[in-house]
Amino acid sequence: MKTILIVEDNEKNMKLARDILRAKGYATLEAVNGETGVRLALEARGVSRRYQLGDRLLSVLQEVSLTVAVGEFLVIEGASGSGKTTLLSLLSGLDKPSQGRVLVEGRDITAVSEDGLAPLRNRTFGFVFQSFHLIPALSAIENISLPAELAGAPRALERARTLMERVGLAQRADSFPHQLSGGEKQRVALCRALINRPRILFADEPTGNLDSENGRVVLDLLREFHREMGVTLVLVTHNAAIAQTAGRIIRLRDGRVVGEERHAP
DSSP: OOEEEEEEEEHHHHHHHHHHHHHHTTTTOOOOOOOOOOEEEEEEEEEEEEEEETEEEEEEEEEEEEEEEOOEEEEEEETTSSHHHHHHHHHTTSSSSSSEEEEOOOOOTTTTTHHHHHHHHHHEEEETTTOOOTTTOOOHHHHHHHHHHHHTTHHHHHHOOOOOOOTTTTTTTTGGGGGGGGHHHHHHHHHHHTTOOSSEEEEETTTTTOOOOHHHHHHHHHHHHHHHHEEEEEEESSSSHTTTTTEEEEETTTTEEEEEEEEEO
């Protein structure tokens, strides 16, 4: 049976679409908050993460629940050891919770296999990491185009070149990672994250290895792409000034949500 994801702002429209599709023999998934009518990109329901270290059980996250709306810019803020990167890993399917559930656009991914998650990560998600994670043997443009080529997308190099021009790196297309500055590496990594036009972009301390000027450039680009592409942006940081640029902030301490702050768009 083919499954269709229904994304609707209005509960009445949701019910109508569901009834029509089910009458035609389709299964449906619904990514909408029933209380507010807000379309959801991500949802965590009581997620915890524990690690066994010898005889010791280390609890990193404790029953965290949150939702992320489609097109939202959310910052997860916390000090080192607060559990923010672990939460990002759970939301993006890079790790699995010890308890609780994670939903992506209405689909529960908690028990999905690695093989099942791989296409989701390559097509639905984009990732920007603090340490860049570029492949040393590939040029900048080859690093960017690789996810598109793996997905079988047409004109991968052309799309990569367009992105490089957009971030001011057109002249660095054939440079290898060791020939790039930190700021240039992170802009390449950002282009790579966007090459498959993801609906959700995860950024883990994207300015953490950069000086203040390059950090500002990368943050400005993230915000511009968020607005221009309508991509849902989830950014992890310990930096309070960066957090203030988001539409909403979730604060973590010792593996628990201890605060939330909303800003006008």
